[in-house]
Amino acid sequence: MPRTALNAVSRSTFATVLLGAVAACSSSGEQVYTRQNQAASALATMVMEAEAQSPAKVDKIYAAENELHAACAPLREMASRRMAGEWVGLDTRLVAYTSLDRCESETQRVEDFIRFDNPTVARTYLSPVYAPSARK
16 A cells, blocks of 8 residues: 555544543543533632631632643633634644543542532532543
8 A cells, every 4th residue: 555545544544542531532622621610619618618717728628729720721621611602623622632531630629629529518519429421
């Protein structure tokens, strides 16, 4: 097979696999985005309460928030662009897809922190049961 034909087949196969992975990312990505958004809202509430009641906790809460935002930045960027009606290219989708595991893991860590530190806020903001995504 000439090299150009092999390249065409390889590119076609790669594009098909890549588009399938990105499409699969959509529903699990939305679930992870929703959970991390709920966790970020819970942390914001915890900051307001801690500033009034326990200022020593504020730095821990901000650190958790910063870690969550860093881990989920690609997913948050893609969601923000989609909500603004902007076109989201394949490169942005791929970066968001590859960040899902890290974002989901950090979201779980933050949810555990919230449940331990402030069960009342956890009951208000977080889903009652953690169900890891079936992406794998």
